[in-house]
Amino acid sequence: MALIREIMFTIDEDPCFTSSFILTQASTGYLKLKNWDSRVIGMEIDILFNSRFVEFFHEIRDVITNSGESLIFIKEIEGSFWKLEVNQVSKSIIFFGTVINNASELRDYYLSSELDYMDFYLKQKHYKDSVLIKNTENGFIVDSIGIEIEKATGLSPGRSISEAFGYFNCLESTEILQSCLRENITIRHLDTFRRGGIKKRVVLELIPLCHNNKYILISCYAIEDELFYRLIKNRVGITSKDFNYFAFLHVAVYGYIESIKKFTVIKRNINFACLAEKNDLNEIITHELLEPCLRQHFLISRIIELGGVSYIAVALPSVESNDYLVFLVKYDKMNQIIEECFSSLTPREREITELIIEGCSTKRIAIELHIAEGTVKKTTSNIYKKLGVYSRVGLMQYVFGK
Numbered sequence: 445m446a447l448i449r450e451i452m453f454t455i456d457e458d459p460c461f462t463s464s465f466i467l468t469q470a471s472t473g474y475l476k477l478k479n480w481d482s483r484v485i486g487m488e489i490d491i492l493f494n495s496r497f498v499e500f501f502h503e504i505r506d507v508i509t510n511s512g513e514s515l516i517f518i519k520e521i522e523g524s525f526w527k528l529e530v531n532q533v534s535k536s537i538i539f540f541g542t543v544i545n546n547a548s549e550l551r552d553y554y555l556s557s558e559l560d561y562m563d564f565y566l567k568q569k570h571y572k573d574s575v576l577i578k579n580t581e582n583g584f585i586v587d588s589i590g591i592e593i594e595k596a597t598g599l600s601p602g603r604s605i606s607e608a609f610g611y612f613n614c615l616e617s618t619e620i621l622q623s624c625l626r627e628n629i630t631i632r633h634l635d636t637f638r639r640g641g642i643k644k645r646v647v648l649e650l651i652p653l654c655h656n657n658k659y660i661l662i663s664c665y666a667i668e669d670e671l672f673y674r675l676i677k678n679r680v681g682i683t684s685k686d687f688n689y690f691a692f693l694h695v696a697v698y699g700y701i702e703s704i705k706k707f708t709v710i711k712r713n714i715n716f717a718c719l720a721e722k723n724d725l726n727e728i729i730t731h732e733l734l735e736p737c738l739r740q741h742f743l744i745s746r747i748i749e750l751g752g753v754s755y756i757a758v759a760l761p762s763v764e765s766n767d768y769l770v771f772l773v774k775y776d777k778m779n780q781i782i783e784e785c786f787s788s789l790t791p792r793e794r795e796i797t798e799l800i801i802e803g804c805s806t807k808r809i810a811i812e813l814h815i816a817e818g819t820v821k822k823t824t825s826n827i828y829k830k831l832g833v834y835s836r837v838g839l840m841q842y843v844f845g846k
Contacts, residue, residue: 451477451526451541455489455501465489465501468536477522499638500613501537507673508532516676518544518633519614546623574663577605579625584618584660593664596639611639621660624650634675645672694719694755694772698734702766707734710767719772723750733759734768743836745803747775756801758840771840786831793827796820800836 454469466488475481480492490498504515514531526541573590584605594600597608609615613636624631633648645667653659696712707730712720719725728748737744737759745758754775759768786794792813799809806824810817833839 450543451521451539453539455537455539457535458488467492474541496610496613496638500636503636504530505532505537508537511673515673517614520616520619523617523619525620546627572663572665574661575599575605577621577660577662579621579658579660584621587659596637596642596644598639611637613638620650624660625652625657628652634672636672645669696729696770698729698768698770700734700738700766700768707768716770716772719750725750729757729759729770733757733770737761737768743840745801745840747802748772758801760840788830789827793823793830796823797827797839800824800839 450471451474452469452471453467453474455465456468458464458466466486467484468486470480470482470485475484484492489501493501504517508515508530509532512532514529517528517530519526519528521541525544527544529540531538531540573592575589575593576587577584578587582604586599586601586603586605588601589599597611599605599608605621606618609617614633615635620631620633623629630652631650633650635646635648637644637646647665647667649663649665651661651663653661694713694716696716697710698707699710700707707726709726716725728750732746732748733744738761741761743758743760745756748755748757755772756775758771760770761768786797789797795813796809799812804812806817806820809820813820828834828839831839831842833842
């Protein structure tokens with residue numbers, strides 16, 4: 445069977461029974477993935493899904509209903525990892541899924557969120573415990589284990605790590621462990637741990653110990669609900685009402701059509717439309733911002749010239765699979781923004797912040813300011829701490845959010 449890359453399914457309240465939920469839509473790909481046929485449409489989710497998914501569904505339904513925001517999860521389905529975006533339309537809960545092919549893609553997804561920039565925050569604010577596991581002919585077994593994890597999971601040295609998978613929402617097999625070793629990549633994963641009456645939000649950090657390709661150190665950090673949901677929200681999506689607040693920004697959302705390898709404008713504010721009429725804007729945005737953003741799946745910023753005026757242009761990849769948020773702001777206006785946003789920074793920190801916003805690398809900033817790269821890294825870390833952000837993406841969102 446050909447690899448299924450995209451799935452969709454919808455869950456609604458049962459019109460005949462209060463507090464009951466049924467599967468009302470499912471793409472052909474999802475039915476094939478689950479080895480179901482169309483007769484499952486209309487069946488109760490308590491019959492179709494295991495208790496972990498049912499509990500997971502009710503929890504995220506409550507969160508989405510109260511916040512009005514979509515959520516993004518990484519979840520294992522039938523042995524493969526999927527990026528699931530969960531939205532609410534009217535009373536329907538809609539799941540869109542895109543397959544994650546390997547550990548590199550799993551890591552790259554988290555690089556686009558705050559999760560990969562939380563070293564200081566996690567180590568300072570949250571308790572950590574660890575378990576060392578070994579890959580053997582009989583599967584992954586516990587080599588040594590911390591006291592707290594041993595108490596929580598019931599695991600002990602010599603037992604299979606797979607015994608603990610039933611306590612997590614999103615992990616169902618050892619595939620993530622095998623990918624971690626195979627590709628020699630450290631991965632951080634968000635999940636919910638449940639056992640008995642205990643429920644904890646956790647960050648799992650999987651570190652392959654590559655000297656013999658057999659051991660993985662798993663560190664577990666307990667985090668609060670607020671941080672957990674902040675990390676999985678669709679943080680770069682914007683709605684039509686958001687455009688009202690960008691009085692001086694040129695804003696657009698571009699979509700990438702895979703079949704024809706082309707970017708197209710999905711929506712834009714009036715400022716962007718006016719600028720596009722006077723300039724060959726789409727070609728410039730595509731070449732300077734979107735194509736590099738597509739390749740790197742990371743924030744790209746450039747200084748571009750349009751009609752003799754300098755603009756700082758920024759492209760942010762959405763946690764949605766093919767959407768890109770683009771901002772343009774006049775260069776001279778950027779100085780005013782920096783004055784308003786960064787009054788707490790020192791003159792040197794402001795200089796470095798300006799260069800970060802302009803898209804300069806750490807090495808380029810060091811050359812421009814005639815200082816060591818280590819000094820740039822240390823100062824950048826201080827900037828992030830002062831502003832309460834964890835990455836360049838967070839910095840950009842702080843600026844344009846202001």
